[in-house]
Amino acid sequence: xxxxxxxxxxxxxxxxxxxxxxxxxxxxxxxxxxxxxxxxxxxxxxxxxxxxxxxxxxxxxxxxxxxxxxxxxxxxxxxxxxxxxxxxxxxxxxxxxxxxxxxxxxxxxxxxxxxxxxxxxxxxxxxxxxxxxxxxxxxxxxxxxxxxxxxxxxxxxxxxxxxxxxxxxxxxxxxxxxxxxxxxxxxxxxxxxxxxxxxxxxxxxxxxxxxxxxxxxxxxxxxxxxxxxxxxxxxxxxxxxxxxxxxxxxxxxxxxxxxxxxxxxxxxxxxxxxxxxxxxxxxxxxxxxxxxxxxxxxxxxxxxxxxxxxxxxxxxxxxxxxxxxxxxxxxxxxxxxxxxxxxxxxxxxxxxxxxxxxxxx
Amino acid sequence: xxxxxxxxxxxxxxxxxxxxxxxxxxxxxxxxxxxxxxxxxxxxxxxxxxxxxxxxxxxxxxxxxxxxxxxxxxxxxxxxxxxxxxxxxxxxxxxxxxxxxxxxxxxxxxxxxxxxxxxxxxxxxxxxxxxxxxxxxxxxxxxxxxxxxxxxxxxxxxxxxxxxxxxxxxxxxxxxxxxxx
Numbered sequence: 001x002x003x004x005x006x007x008x009x010x011x012x013x014x015x016x017x018x019x020x021x022x023x024x025x026x027x028x029x030x031x032x033x034x035x036x037x038x039x040x041x042x043x044x045x046x047x048x049x050x051x052x053x054x055x056x057x058x059x060x061x062x063x064x065x066x067x068x069x070x071x072x073x074x075x076x077x078x079x080x081x082x083x084x085x086x087x088x089x090x091x092x093x094x095x096x097x098x099x100x101x102x103x104x105x106x107x108x109x110x111x112x113x114x115x116x117x118x119x120x121x122x123x124x125x126x127x128x129x130x131x132x133x134x135x136x137x138x139x140x141x142x143x144x145x146x147x148x149x150x151x152x153x154x155x156x157x158x159x160x161x162x163x164x165x166x167x168x169x170x171x172x173x174x175x176x177x178x179x180x181x182x183x184x185x186x187x188x189x190x191x192x193x194x195x196x197x198x199x200x201x202x203x204x205x206x207x208x209x210x211x212x213x214x215x216x217x218x219x220x221x222x223x224x225x226x227x228x229x230x231x232x233x234x235x236x237x238x239x240x241x242x243x244x245x246x247x248x249x250x251x252x253x254x255x256x257x258x259x260x261x262x263x264x265x266x267x268x269x270x271x272x273x274x275x276x277x278x279x280x281x282x283x284x285x286x287x288x289x290x291x292x293x294x295x296x297x298x299x300x301x302x303x304x305x306x307x308x309x310x311x312x313x314x315x316x317x318x319x320x321x322x323x324x325x326x327x328x329x330x331x332x333x334x335x336x337x338x339x340x341x342x343x344x345x346x347x348x349x350x351x352x353x354x355x356x357x358x359x360x361x
Numbered sequence: 362x363x364x365x366x367x368x369x370x371x372x373x374x375x376x377x378x379x380x381x382x383x384x385x386x387x388x389x390x391x392x393x394x395x396x397x398x399x400x401x402x403x404x405x406x407x408x409x410x411x412x413x414x415x416x417x418x419x420x421x422x423x424x425x426x427x428x429x430x431x432x433x434x435x436x437x438x439x440x441x442x443x444x445x446x447x448x449x450x451x452x453x454x455x456x457x458x459x460x461x462x463x464x465x466x467x468x469x470x471x472x473x474x475x476x477x478x479x480x481x482x483x484x485x486x487x488x489x490x491x492x493x494x495x496x497x498x499x500x501x502x503x504x505x506x507x508x509x510x511x512x513x514x515x516x517x518x519x520x521x522x523x524x525x526x527x528x529x530x531x532x533x534x535x536x537x538x539x540x541x542x
Contacts (some may be wrong), residue, residue: 268422
């Protein structure tokens with residue numbers, strides 16, 4: 001039977017990892033996501049499901065442990081916050097280049113550099129446009145509630161294995177630290193090597209069997225032709241992901257004249273803005289991207305006919321707004337409103353910006 | 362029904378756990394709840410506050426600029442949050458240590474002398490439950506039986522023997538709260 005619990009977003013990540021049959025978590029503590037590792041250590045899943053939980057000596061070690069575990073076909077993950085995710089970028093691009101599944105959670109804090117421990121959304125470019133080197137993409141999920149923090153761990157692993165691609169949950173200090181009601185699901189058993197082969201194919205280095213070629217996990221190929229072919233193959237995969245995996249939510253969009261576009265915690269703030277605006281009889285809707293890659297470009301384009309203006313709201317100097325502008329192609333005015341460095345806009349701040357930048361502008 | 366509450370005071374006063382008890386009580390009566398703490402390089406003696414929202418429908422922003430109720434437990438928090446109570450809203454505060462009292466006339470202001478009462482009960486740890494009782498008297502948004510269920514759910518088994526004491530403190534808070542304007 002489903003169980004309801006009051007949990008922090010970070011705790012929900014940990015609980016979901018145990019229950020979705022994760023084989024291993026490798027991490028290093030950093031505010032505001034330390035409760036992920038703390039919860040896992042307190043829960044001792046190695047006694048319950050056999051899941052490994054390891055505090056590595058650094059973020060770089062942790063992501064390379066993930067690389068190793070993923071190469072063996074295991075369901076493995078790491079989590080960190082912005083500066084720690086920067087340290088992991090080399091490992092992430094190697095994992096993408098080796099076409100391995102894994103889950104990476106970024107509970108974003110303000111930057112650049114060590115920045116602040118307060119929430120921000122200034123890692124959008126890093127998550128969506130690369131981060132590490134090379135032409136690769138992560139599938140990026142943006143939870144806006146603690147329930148979604150829980151749900152997207154399982155979803156993230158499903159997508160990671162389906163596409164043999166790293167998946168990132170891009171959260172922030174608000175969702176990580178906030179407590180909400182969470183419906184806890186039943187335990188899914190950890191998969192055996194045989195089950196992984198049956199479901200996702202034989203690519204992992206689990207020991208060569210006589211009737212197949214050796215599996216090799218690498219991101220290195222010095223032959224330009226083969227490397228180009230490999231890049232084209234990756235691009236085909238990303239294209240398929242763009243066609244099949246776009247997720248978003250529309251709130252009060254049917255009659256909207258003005259549109260807010262916001263993800264994660266900003267979308268929660270914007271839900272209130274919609275209510276405040278509608279009280280003033282301003283027809284405002286909200287489009288909330290759930291996947292940041294693939295981005296809900298077509299969903300925005302489909303609404304342009306009845307929109308007078310769009311405000312992208314993010315806790316950054318304006319990153320996601322670029323993807324909104326690419327979707328809109330100049331057909332409607334697009335402005336950005338954001339706070340940064342750990343400052344959080346209130347719904348009233350956003351409404352004021354909407355009125356000043358879009359409605360009067 | 363949606364009730365947006367800020368609880369603010371010193372770290373160590375039980376601000377966050379009072380909010381948690383309230384949130385758990387909301388879950389026990391099938392409500393949506395959100396509990397959003399201020400977090401930062403804070404420690405015992407520093408300021409601590411938490412936004413708690415209980416609602417019959419989906420909760421939008423956990424980040425708020427105005428509140429239905431402010432529960433205020435020190436001077437810094439009073440100075441910061443008095444102006445953020447919605448007109449017609451509620452402010453409940455413990456006058457202990459307060460030198461500049463609330464000034465607004467467009468909100469309902471209540472006293473709960475919880476610090477004194479906790480001393481009388483010879484248990485400083487009951488302080489936050491006395492304050493919670495005061496709130497529940499003024500705003501009975503959760504049933505007392507659901508508060509009990511919430512405590513049972515949120516406290517580990519080894520602390521369950523403390524639940525009657527907490528209930529008693531809630532009862533005391535309900536008795537001593539008084540309107541001051």
